[in-house]
Amino acid sequence: MLKVENVHFSYGDRTVLRGVSLDVEPGEVRVILGPNGSGKSTLLRIVAGILRPDRGRVVIDGEDVTDRPPEDRRVGYVPQHPTLFPHLTVKDNITYSLRNGRGDPDQLDELVEMLELGEHLDRRPDELSGGYQSRVALARALFSDPRVLLLDEPLSDVDLAAKRDLVKRFRRALRRSDAPALYVTHDPWEAERVGDSYTVLLDGRSVDADTVDEALERLRRGAPVGEGS
Amino acid sequence: MDARAALAVGLVAALLAGAAIGHHHTSSRQLTVFAAASLKKPLTRLAEQYEREKGVKIALNFGPSGGLTAQILQGQRCDLFFSADWKYIVELRKAGKTAKTRKFLRDHLVLVASKTGRRKGVKDVKDLTRPGVTVAVADPKAPVGEYTQRALRRLGIWDTIVKNGNLKARPGTVNQVATMVKKDQVDAGFVYRSVAVEFRLPIVQTLPHSLTGPIVWGAAVIKGGNERLAEDFLNYCLRHVDEFRKYGWEPA
């Protein structure tokens, strides 16, 4: 269970988040929508522990992790560019968290099958296309047995033809994990396929919505909103 | 972008032109003098006096004698040359570059000791062969290094100090030897007397020319330059040789 409570964040004098709150249940995929620069990536990095909020709290499974570094939070992070470890094989990338005592080696086969990575396990990341790199990034995050999943436009590097299939796979993979997930995307179609619920970030504040259409309507209107519900 | 590029090109052209003009500037009221670096203090003083008395502009260029000789051989503009070693004057004469040559100053090779060296009782060249005593001698590419080697060989102790490890450093210039002794990094070193005076190093022993060979500083009026003025200034320096005595030299 993920709770984000009244988080504020500024880069210097530019305030990006002014009181963002949301609750995500186990197994729920919350899609984050918003115009460019609205702080979507920032929000994810705050939940991951890479950034410390100026105000507010992050609570995971009842534990206040706001002051904890990323390595103590047990989150799975798929950043905007896959950022695979270039000197390791695909397999070693996915199972990286084993070095820190996280993840179950028996889970590997299932993940590999789900994301169809069987043939590529011994390859290096620079031998793979964008779509496959995204798969590996997701597998790596899932393998580490995370309490929360954070995906920042994971399919932005993927070409349109491959995207449809990949969205389905991602959806299935996210379903198997019972971790609450925050999923950032610009693509409304992708948002609808993948999300269970939606949050719009506008002007540094958040609004929740139950359907994609509702969320897109808010976005389109660009109306200033009150605190997130 | 265009204006900036034009400005840059113009600047470079101006610099080159300026250098070329400066190079070919020949006025009978200007003298270009090349001199060994150690002559800086006395020569600068005399040049200033001469400038005031005669209304002549003297451009002084100090450097290592070998390097300056090479420049003159390459055709660099020079009217008068003071060398720290007579052999360079001979070299220029053989190349037909000199109008007049003159033996100018005499110097001696001296042994100087550092604070620790004096404490260890270094009083004589032979003390350098004692175990634990360290000495610096200039590299043979500097004339002073050659003189030292020659003298110590004649005394029969050169091989000893090399084998026993008394010789610790062979820096490139005589000034570096002086610095090492001054900063007490070695017990003793061999420098010119003029250098010992300059660095205020107490002289332990003076080596006679019978051991080192003649250490003569020479002067040459360069052919094709401002010969009359050069000779006049050279004679001026010879008359005022006391200025050089102050720094440890003797007239040749």
Added chain:
Amino acid sequence: MIGRYELLSALFPPLFFLFIAFPLVALVLNLTPRGLAQAFGDPYFWSATFNTILCAAAAAVMGVATAVGFGYYHLFKRDSVIYRIADFLNDLPVALPHTVAGLALLLAFGRRYFWWLGENGLAFTLVAVTLAMFFVSYPLAARAVQAGLEEVGRDLVEVARTLGDTPAQAYARVVVPALREALLGGFLLAFSRSLSEFAAVIMFGGNLPGKTQVLASYVFTRVEAGDLEAAVAASVFCMALSLAVVALVRSLTGAGGLQRAQG
């Protein structure tokens, strides 16, 4: 109408070949068998060669290792006093005249303060030669690491930390391996710089033929003594050595650059 950049591109081959390549060629053209015999027959030449390679390699390794440590501070402790001083001083040894550097090392590590470490402190030994080389070449390695980190660093570390690594673990396991090109490049720069270091080494190392003399000084002494043929031979040898090292290191990076799959 020829454009500005076309002009610059057209100027490149003649400028490069005339001022960079031709002097090297001139050196080779002046090589004589007698010079080679003189140089190769001189035991001082071989000891200078051996000492130079040994110390330069050691200095470069030290430089790269220190640069890796510096990289850690660059990534994680950018605001600390140590980093700021180190970053600022990085430019100093390069701007410092070499004899000044040599003198500084001598005063610092000579027998005045380090009398307890031996009769001359660290001075006048091969260790001193290595230290002098390290002093002038470390900044190059550090800058190479800094540049490499800018390309690689931050994202990898963030992801590794979410997978459970402490900053130090992330740095060691993920960043440093990804820096391989930068590290090898830094080693190459530091090694070449060390090979050619002259004034600082003489002052602090002692320049004793057969013991602490390096190749650059050997060549210079030969020139001053008038043995031009031997000097040329030694210089060409030095040049060939440098080229060999460059070729070796480039082969380790995979033929001058990694290939990345597109898309």
